[in-house]
Amino acid sequence: MKINGTPYRAIWPTSDAVEIIDQTQLPHEFVTLRLNTMRDAERAIKDMQVRGAPLIGVTGAYGVALAMRADVSDAALAEACSVLLAARPTAVNLRWGVEKMRELLASLPQDEREAAAWAEAARIADEDVAINETIGRHGYEIIDEIHQRKNAAVNILTHCNAGWLATVDWGTALAPIYTAFDAGIPLHVWVDETRPRNQGASLTAWELGQHGVPHTVIVDNAGGHLMQHGMVDMAIVGCDRVTARGDVCNKIGTYLKALAAHDNGVPFYVALPTPTIDWTLQDGVKEIPIEERAEEEVTHIAGLCGDGQVRRVQVTPKGSHAANYGFDVTPARLVTGLITERGVVKADAQAMQVLK
Amino acid sequence: MKINGTPYRAIWPTSDAVEIIDQTQLPHEFVTLRLNTMRDAERAIKDMQVRGAPLIGVTGAYGVALAMRADVSDAALAEACSVLLAARPTAVNLRWGVEKMRELLASLPQDEREAAAWAEAARIADEDVAINETIGRHGYEIIDEIHQRKNAAVNILTHCNAGWLATVDWGTALAPIYTAFDAGIPLHVWVDETRPRNQGASLTAWELGQHGVPHTVIVDNAGGHLMQHGMVDMAIVGCDRVTARGDVCNKIGTYLKALAAHDNGVPFYVALPTPTIDWTLQDGVKEIPIEERAEEEVTHIAGLCGDGQVRRVQVTPKGSHAANYGFDVTPARLVTGLITERGVVKADAQAMQVLK
Numbered sequence: 030m031k032i033n034g035t036p037y038r039a040i041w042p043t044s045d046a047v048e049i050i051d052q053t054q055l056p057h058e059f060v061t062l063r064l065n066t067m068r069d070a071e072r073a074i075k076d077m078q079v080r081g082a083p084l085i086g087v088t089g090a091y092g093v094a095l096a097m098r099a100d101v102s103d104a105a106l107a108e109a110c111s112v113l114l115a116a117r118p119t120a121v122n123l124r125w126g127v128e129k130m131r132e133l134l135a136s137l138p139q140d141e142r143e144a145a146a147w148a149e150a151a152r153i154a155d156e157d158v159a160i161n162e163t164i165g166r167h168g169y170e171i172i173d174e175i176h177q178r179k180n181a182a183v184n185i186l187t188h189c190n191a192g193w194l195a196t197v198d199w200g201t202a203l204a205p206i207y208t209a210f211d212a213g214i215p216l217h218v219w220v221d222e223t224r225p226r227n228q229g230a231s232l233t234a235w236e237l238g239q240h241g242v243p244h245t246v247i248v249d250n251a252g253g254h255l256m257q258h259g260m261v262d263m264a265i266v267g268c269d270r271v272t273a274r275g276d277v278c279n280k281i282g283t284y285l286k287a288l289a290a291h292d293n294g295v296p297f298y299v300a301l302p303t304p305t306i307d308w309t310l311q312d313g314v315k316e317i318p319i320e321e322r323a324e325e326e327v328t329h330i331a332g333l334c335g336d337g338q339v340r341r342v343q344v345t346p347k348g349s350h351a352a353n354y355g356f357d358v359t360p361a362r363l364v365t366g367l368i369t370e371r372g373v374v375k376a377d378a379q380a381m382q383v384l385k
Numbered sequence: 386m387k388i389n390g391t392p393y394r395a396i397w398p399t400s401d402a403v404e405i406i407d408q409t410q411l412p413h414e415f416v417t418l419r420l421n422t423m424r425d426a427e428r429a430i431k432d433m434q435v436r437g438a439p440l441i442g443v444t445g446a447y448g449v450a451l452a453m454r455a456d457v458s459d460a461a462l463a464e465a466c467s468v469l470l471a472a473r474p475t476a477v478n479l480r481w482g483v484e485k486m487r488e489l490l491a492s493l494p495q496d497e498r499e500a501a502a503w504a505e506a507a508r509i510a511d512e513d514v515a516i517n518e519t520i521g522r523h524g525y526e527i528i529d530e531i532h533q534r535k536n537a538a539v540n541i542l543t544h545c546n547a548g549w550l551a552t553v554d555w556g557t558a559l560a561p562i563y564t565a566f567d568a569g570i571p572l573h574v575w576v577d578e579t580r581p582r583n584q585g586a587s588l589t590a591w592e593l594g595q596h597g598v599p600h601t602v603i604v605d606n607a608g609g610h611l612m613q614h615g616m617v618d619m620a621i622v623g624c625d626r627v628t629a630r631g632d633v634c635n636k637i638g639t640y641l642k643a644l645a646a647h648d649n650g651v652p653f654y655v656a657l658p659t660p661t662i663d664w665t666l667q668d669g670v671k672e673i674p675i676e677e678r679a680e681e682e683v684t685h686i687a688g689l690c691g692d693g694q695v696r697r698v699q700v701t702p703k704g705s706h707a708a709n710y711g712f713d714v715t716p717a718r719l720v721t722g723l724i725t726e727r728g729v730v731k732a733d734a735q736a737m738q739v740l741k
Binding site for chain 1: 411412413575576578579580581583586587590591593594600601602603604605606607608609610611613614636637638640641642644645648670675683684685686687688689690691695696697698699700701702703704705706707708709710712713714
């Protein structure tokens, strides 16, 4: 997608390195970073300069390629994989990307490894882009239909950041929005701030703004009121995990928006690549453990100060504790449909069989 | 209620002035302010050093008393009333408090006015305290019943600040909590941060902490997840306006919590003095106009910086706009009951007749 008129991906190889956008500087500064070594890739993952499951996986793959540029030995390959995996031990996509590289490269003679590594990392990146582009095309149909029925700008609400910054390009929830926007459908996006980490107010708003998509930031409290007053035509969110019967685990607060959508007859869609479905799970509320994160994410907020510095301020009284649940589960009954690269499917066990 | 062990009201007369808590300094600093003149009272209202409808009304009444101390003439009385009313022209309670004073004082000979003014302002303050104390006693019964059934600490969720800082003492939504806590019922309060102005994270958390009530601050996104997992036994909120059929206008985001409570069988109560009921309105969603406030309240957040200064930081990208709806309306069907000074009543037109 575009930044200030120029098309970008969230990660891209150059003749002798890999470049990324330093997402820790967004939305206040746009800075690209050069990753020259595998250790640079490790640091980018560890320090969350790249974030979003798909993007972390691709960065891991490029990290292995950077390692192969320096040393194609078995020992170097083993070290690269173990260092990169340790950068975010719980990231499933990181494991997937790195293991994919290891498998391929270990099977090749050493003198073929470097070229193969770069080709494979690029293939993994392109595959992610292709999946999201397809999600975009399927979601576009829904937006187009609303537009034809309404014959006015389509208002779409989204929560958190499931945009191109979390992937390599397009994003998941935002892919249909970019596709529709690029096709000339008039639309406007309500961007949930998404406390506590504010990925909506910072990343989603920045992405949409740079690509030129009309949008308005709202506090997480506002969506229900907007839906009551006909100001939201549909909601689209991403997800971290979907169960076999269609329960959706996503950023904390998603469930509240799904309830409001249901109460007001607003279609509520979840966009995802099909590997996000965990076929071993049924009841998401009961079976998915919800991560508790540091309370400082709730008690403190970072932002741009009047003096041009990014500073962190405390918003709670000394001595008041905070709880910080990272995700919640939206029961399938509140989900209008799953937008996948294989089409739009109802969120129930039977309908989802076609995705197996 | 108590601050660091000492009982306080939010406003109190001294031998020759009126004192208030400077609420703009909370939660990071506890500062009391002396109002020596009517103009000091005007400034306190204007600069939001006092906030909350009942407290503004009482401050207006004391402002008239301060004016009478300096000059008991008809001209001085007229000027005081007009200056104080202009401090927050849309505040209904301010109008009520000031008009009450004007009516009484205008009917008295000048030499009786000063003493009568102080007595009347004190009476208005005491009346507010008595109403809220009674709301507290009625709400206590509900908490006590849950405690007896559960035989463990009662978890109560609240939104925004409907505490003693918004009134003279006790508060509305927090009155039942203080009453139950003081009676020894073990309880714990989930405090919604309440973006954009963060009255929960700052004022409610501070109030509860100072009085010693166990509490945990959560982002506004978290309440649904907590309710899904049985971690909330009841919700109590305040309100700005209730219609004749029981629709509740309160701080933006209240509706989302009411939906989650309803979806999970969690009782959802609204605490209010009966004058909050607007008998001329029926359908709150359709009939109550919702105030739109400055977008800076969404794009910027103030808090305590590492250097001990309170600073304002921007959390959105340059160029992204924000919308800021101050309130939303919770339909009566989602409200378990109205806790009033005249008892707990179902939120429907027929049941509410007893409050007329």
